[in-house]
Amino acid sequence: MSEIKQTSTNFSNKNALSDECPEAYASTIIGGQWTLVICSWLLSGKLRFGELRKKLPNIxxxxxxxxxxxxxxxxxxxxxxxxxxxxxxxxxxxxxGYALKPVIKALEDWGDRHKKLTNK
Amino acid sequence: MSEIKQTSTNFSNKNALSDECPEAYASTIIGGQWTLVICSWLLSGKLRFGELRKKLPNIxxxxxxxxxxxxxxxxxxxxxxxxxxxxxxxxxxxxxGYALKPVIKALEDWGDRHKKLTNK
DNA sequence: TATATTACCCACCAATTGTTAGGTACTATA
DNA sequence: TATAGTACCTAACAATTGGTGGGTAATATA
Structure with a gap:
């Protein structure tokens, strides 16, 4: 995750979107591959760096x-x-951060549902 | 968005995560820069390609x-x-797809809240 | 003295994601 | 005949994101 070049078109597009759409804004913040998983572990209490690492096997x-x-x-x-x-x-x-709980919940529910549908 | 090389470490990490965590799974599906915005427009009814394009100014x-x-x-x-x-x-x-509604709602609420907090 | 422990940092590289700028087909209308 | 309209496609590129393999400090213990 290097510096973001704030002159890029990518950047300005993302910015413009984030300005108008809170859902797009939210997903730029919590959209990383590991973000939500880390948060969902932290929902149940504070953790040390090493503890987190053990909970996330492949990170x-x-x-x-x-x-x-x-x-x-x-x-x-x-x-x-x-x-x-x-x-x-x-x-x-x-x-x-704790306020992400309903977001995570909604995503989990939908994810489960979608997975069932596609695995069939 | 080219082909995903299914041999990459990236790929297998993402897969392993998605297997265990429905929220990570969900975010690989709807985590794109435009995905949620497109869906939120479609929540109010069907649209043609050109109509969508007009609604998404920078796409x-x-x-x-x-x-x-x-x-x-x-x-x-x-x-x-x-x-x-x-x-x-x-x-x-x-x-x-319609079932994404609560997800989008949760993200919007959280996004608004987070934005207020950080702009301040 | 050698090794373990913890929470990092660094340079370099691979993969993915997004943009730019050019097409295409087929019909209708000027 | 020239142009417009729609929903795409393609190659080439730029930017971002993620991974690999090495390192560090300072103290404690063997």
């Missing part, structure tokens, strides 16, 4: 770091660093 | 075509071609 450390940073920037999670060695960092949802 | 024809194809593959929309010249093609949501 690389780099990806987890990047996603957590992005979530932090968007104020969805709070990061707490304890001055210890070895280091200890805890992540937890903010209020707006 | 290119290619993108619209690709997105509609993907939605069709995923059985979210139905495509009806009328044998006329000039051609006439109509798109409408399937039942599982």
């Amino acid at each position: 690389t450390e780099r990806m987890l770091t990047l996603q957590l940073r992005k979530l932090e920037e968007n104020m969805i999670i709070k990061r707490t660093v304890y001055a210890q060695v070895p280091p200890r960092v805890e992540y937890e949802l903010t209020p707006i | 290119t024809e290619r993108m619209l075509t690709l997105q509609l194809r993907k939605l069709e593959e995923n059985m979210i929309i139905k495509r009806t071609v009328y044998a006329q010249v000039p051609p006439r093609v109509e798109y409408e949501l399937t039942p599982i």
Whole structure:
């Protein structure tokens, strides 16, 4: 997840959309491959970096770091660093992060339904 | 949106995730930049290709075509071609497509809330 | 002294997603 | 004959997203 070049057409299209459509806006924020899964684990309480990694079997450390940073920037999670060695960092949802619960629920319900339909 | 190389690590990670997490599964299906916006327009009734294009100011024809194809593959929309010249093609949501309504609603609500929080 | 532990960072690369700019077919109308 | 209209398609490119494999610090324990 490199820098976004704010001059690109991609960027301005996404921006224009996000301005008008809250659903498009929302999906640029929580649309990453791992975002919702991380949030759904955090819904049940704070977790350390290493704990999260174990819950997400295929994620690389780099990806987890990047996603957590992005979530932090968007104020969805709070990061707490304890001055210890070895280091200890805890992540937890903010209020707006917890507010994702109904979104996640709706997506899960729909996902289940859609999956049944297509697996047949 | 080219072919997905089904041998890639990306692909198998996404697959593994989708198997376990219906919310991750759902977001691979409706996570595209335009997907939800298209669906939210179709929630109010069937539309022709050209009508959709007018509603989505910045979309290119290619993108619209690709997105509609993907939605069709995923059985979210139905495509009806009328044998006329000039051609006439109509798109409408399937039942599982309409079932996205609560998802879109939840995302909109959350998006609005999040936007207020961060603009402030 | 060597190794383990934790939560990262970095450079480089592969894959996916989106855009640009050019087509096409076929009919109707000017 | 020239142009317009609709719903596409194609090749080539730009941008973003995700993965691989290496590294770091500082302390504790063997």
